[in-house]
Amino acid sequence: MTEHKASIISWFRFDRKGLGFFAYSMHRFSGVVIVFYLYLHYAVLSNLLRGQATFDAVVRAAAYGPYGIFIVMDVLLTVVIFYHGANGVRLMLNEMGLGLAHHKALFFVLEAGAMALMLLFLYYAWQAVLSGSGL
Amino acid sequence: MSGNEYEFTIKRKDDHGKVSYSDYSVPKDRISTVFEGLLYIKENLDQTLSMRYSCTMEICGSCAVEVNGKPKMACSTIASSLKTDKIRVEPIRHFDVIKDLVVDLDSFFDKYRKGLPYIIREDYGDYSSELLQTPEQFQKYEQYSMCIKCGLCMAACPIVGTDEDYLGPASLTAVLRYNLDSRDEGGKYRLEAIGTEEGTSRCHYAGECSEVCPKGVDPSSAIQKLRWQVFKHEISGLIRGRRK
Ligand code: SF4
Ligand code: FES
Numbered sequence: 001m002t003e004h005k006a007s008i009i010s011w012f013r014f015d016r017k018g019l020g021f022f023a024y025s026m027h028r029f030s031g032v033v034i035v036f037y038l039y040l041h042y043a044v045l046s047n048l049l050r051g052q053a054t055f056d057a058v059v060r061a062a063a064y065g066p067y068g069i070f071i072v073m074d075v076l077l078t079v080v081i082f083y084h085g086a087n088g089v090r091l092m093l094n095e096m097g098l099g100l101a102h103h104k105a106l107f108f109v110l111e112a113g114a115m116a117l118m119l120l121f122l123y124y125a126w127q128a129v130l131s132g133s134g135l
Numbered sequence: 136m137s138g139n140e141y142e143f144t145i146k147r148k149d150d151h152g153k154v155s156y157s158d159y160s161v162p163k164d165r166i167s168t169v170f171e172g173l174l175y176i177k178e179n180l181d182q183t184l185s186m187r188y189s190c191t192m193e194i195c196g197s198c199a200v201e202v203n204g205k206p207k208m209a210c211s212t213i214a215s216s217l218k219t220d221k222i223r224v225e226p227i228r229h230f231d232v233i234k235d236l237v238v239d240l241d242s243f244f245d246k247y248r249k250g251l252p253y254i255i256r257e258d259y260g261d262y263s264s265e266l267l268q269t270p271e272q273f274q275k276y277e278q279y280s281m282c283i284k285c286g287l288c289m290a291a292c293p294i295v296g297t298d299e300d301y302l303g304p305a306s307l308t309a310v311l312r313y314n315l316d317s318r319d320e321g322g323k324y325r326l327e328a329i330g331t332e333e334g335t336s337r338c339h340y341a342g343e344c345s346e347v348c349p350k351g352v353d354p355s356s357a358i359q360k361l362r363w364q365v366f367k368h369e370i371s372g373l374i375r376g377r378r379k
Binding site: 027 | 291293294343360
């Protein structure tokens with residue numbers, strides 16, 4: 001199958017593909033984003049080794065960064081985590097033979113539920129940001 | 136859908152690897168299936184068109200192509216069911232194209248063979264009486280035995296498209312088919328053969344394979360069942376302390 005050498009680019013060729021392909025590609029992509037975030041998180045936390053003041057400065061910069069970019073990134077990260085989690089639940093159920101014949105419906109139901117929970121989470125998170133207690 | 140002709144657009148690849156698209160008009164009253172359309176083109180409009188077929192009745196698995204972006208058997212795809220006069224035919228994905236619509240299926244059958252898709256007996260076939268099977272025993276694997284090795288599931292599988300070593304839905308389904316056969320005693324060899332990184336664990340339940348399978352084999356559910364077989368096999372191997 002040499003002409004069709006696997007590449008990450010092919011994860012994003014959604015043209016004329018089914019929902020299963022979308023779910024698969026986005027699960028992988030979101031997984032990579034989460035792993036990236038995890039290491040970013042470690043990198044930020046590692047500033048504690050340089051003292052409280054440095055750490056606080058980094059966190060402040062992250063929270064209020066240029067154009068609120070980190071807030072936007074946090075929101076995107078939330079979307080990714082909720083998406084990944086919901087599809088992960090579907091995969092676990094499928095693994096046990098549950099809902100395999102209706103995997104698309106299961107995908108929609110779980111993702112819709114996850115997105116509703118996410119909106120609720122974002123609402124409370126935003127309230128916390130506004131009140132200052134979340135920073 | 137009002138005209139008297141279907142507009143076929145066919146992806147071509149010549150002997151030098153040059154890829155192009157050719158357009159043909161095919162009278163509606165001369166064809167029923169997409170395959171008949173291709174044959175009409177070959178017989179009346181362009182003899183250089185290459186395609187693969189044999190049975191023309193969805194049995195041999197030869198005529199797999201992509202029709203309007205979906206992997207299908209040309210011989211069982213009714214042209215009018217496509218609900219459009221424009222019919223785009225391309226070779227199936229994830230395989231090297233030899234010429235026009237003919238793809239190289241060697242990689243598919245190489246993977247298929249890895250799963251030891253035949254009855255294995257501890258007595259090496261040296262048995263004194265016929266190996267009888269009840270209808271109930273047959274029904275356990277009947278669905279999985281319907282596979283015609285067309286490769287549509289391999290063309291639809293996103294994992295096959297991103298990991299060329301993944302054994303793929305058809306090969307893994309064949310493993311389950313033989314593992315469920317009451318006459319077989321080779322399950323453990325097969326599970327050893329496919330219990331690798333490129334076996335069942337690669338599947339991500341995209342479900343595209345089951346959707347395109349023309350014979351209702353449902354490779355996705357086969358892989359799910361096989362995964363449990365592999366899991367049990369691994370656990371029992373661990374308990375017995377003879378892990379590879
Ligand atoms: S499982 Fe279905 S789609 Fe796959 S090769 Fe067999 S018949 Fe074709
Ligand atoms: S020609 Fe045999 S399956 Fe289509």
